[in-house]
Amino acid sequence: MGKPAKKRKHSVNEDVSPKRICSSTCIVHSSNLLNYGKFVSLDACRGEQSEKLSYLHRIRDMRLKEPSSSPYRMTGICDQIPSTLDGLDLATTGYHQNCYTCFTGKLSRLQVSKAEPSLSVRDSLSNLKSLPSQFGARCSFLFPNECIFCEKTETKYKGKFQELTKFQSWKHKEPAWKVVEPRAQELKKDALYRKVQGKDLFAMEAKYHQSCRNLFNTVWRNHLRGKQRAEKAADNIDSLEAQKMAAHNKSYGVVKDYILTNVIRGKEVVQLRYLCKMYIETLESEGFPNPKYRSEKLAKRLKKDKDISRDLTFSKVPQHGCIEITLIYSSSITVDEAVVCAYKLGKK
Ligand SMILES: [Zn+2]
Numbered sequence: 571m572g573k574p575a576k577k578r579k580h581s582v583n584e585d586v587s588p589k590r591i592c593s594s595t596c597i598v599h600s601s602n603l604l605n606y607g608k609f610v611s612l613d614a615c616r617g618e619q620s621e622k623l624s625y626l627h628r629i630r631d632m633r634l635k636e637p638s639s640s641p642y643r644m645t646g647i648c649d650q651i652p653s654t655l656d657g658l659d660l661a662t663t664g665y666h667q668n669c670y671t672c673f674t675g676k677l678s679r680l681q682v683s684k685a686e687p688s689l690s691v692r693d694s695l696s697n698l699k700s701l702p703s704q705f706g707a708r709c710s711f712l713f714p715n716e717c718i719f720c721e722k723t724e725t726k727y728k729g730k731f732q733e734l735t736k737f738q739s740w741k742h743k744e745p746a747w748k749v750v751e752p753r754a755q756e757l758k759k760d761a762l763y764r765k766v767q768g769k770d771l772f773a774m775e776a777k778y779h780q781s782c783r784n785l786f787n788t789v790w791r792n793h794l795r796g797k798q799r800a801e802k803a804a805d806n807i808d809s810l811e812a813q814k815m816a817a818h819n820k821s822y823g824v825v826k827d828y829i830l831t832n833v834i835r836g837k838e839v840v841q842l843r844y845l846c847k848m849y850i851e852t853l854e855s856e857g858f859p860n861p862k863y864r865s866e867k868l869a870k871r872l873k874k875d876k877d878i879s880r881d882l883t884f885s886k887v888p889q890h891g892c893i894e895i896t897l898i899y900s901s902s903i904t905v906d907e908a909v910v911c912a913y914k915l916g917k918k
């Protein structure tokens with residue numbers, strides 16, 4: 571009985587000699603691949619074979635929705651997937667790593683995914699999210715053998731071939747792959763976001779080219795910089811508005827002090843125009859010149875000010891010609907007295 575046990579132990583096989591291929595059945599075999607990769611038997615999947623099969627069924631159903639002319643349809647491979655595992659020898663039934671990644675990869679290129687990106691692929695594969703925890707890393711649904719950023723296996727950067735690299739995981743350290751999902755989302759890289767959403771990129775062996783990852787990080791840094799610049803500009807506008815408001819409040823305060831001291835207590839009669847000039851001068855000295863500030867605006871604010879409005883009277887007095895002036899004086903003096911005062915003021 572020692573022999574079968576030994577066979578099981580070696581079901582994940584490095585050796586892809588034709589003999590091995592003959593003795594084992596790859597259920598997603600793609601004969602036009604140059605290198606099929608390791609053979610993984612379903613037996614090695616620790617009792618999760620049926621989930622694995624239904625995952626392949628979901629992808630098969632999506633692919634078969636492609637038009638018959640589409641290279642992504644992969645009818646030949648779809649037809650190899652058994653409808654059930656009943657009666658199959660799970661020790662010799664399985665898949666080649668590269669056949670598997672070829673079949674399960676690039677789903678974002680399917681029509682069904684393009685037509686309803688928010689629904690089809692994500693819904694069809696939604697069970698995937700919970701899988702990394704159920705499966706050991708070796709047997710979880712691995713990412714295809716391609717760069718998650720450029721979706722290619724091989725790429726050149728500055729004349730050099732870039733090798734595919736897996737994400738690392740370190741103890742007691744937040745893994746670097748975790749930032750890919752939120753960044754892809756914020757950068758609106760939807761295909762990438764859908765691909766990595768909710769997945770453990772380390773356990774599922776997501777791969778990347780260093781140059782593609784660097785590029786992604788550069789795009790992210792530029793995005794951050796742009797965002798910070800925009801925020802700073804918005805802050806500047808806010809603080810400028812606040813300073814301007816403070817200048818207006820200060821100008822109003824100067825006018826109000828004058829009224830309290832000289833008009834209400836000192837019984838002085840003053841022209842609105844004069845107060846407005848005082849206001850405009852203060853504005854200017856505060857660094858926010860506005861020579862066109864209208865006296866009506868100042869009058870409106872004074873009339874609304876509960877501290878002083880009850881003690882003040884506003885009177886419009888016609889002057890020579892059709893000019894009209896507004897006099898402001900304490901409510902404790904009469905209109906006639908005020909006009910006399912104003913007359914004297916005018917003479918001065
Ligand atoms: Zn194969």
Ligand SMILES: [Zn+2]
Pocket residue numbers: 717718719720721722725778779782
């Ligand atoms: Zn790449």
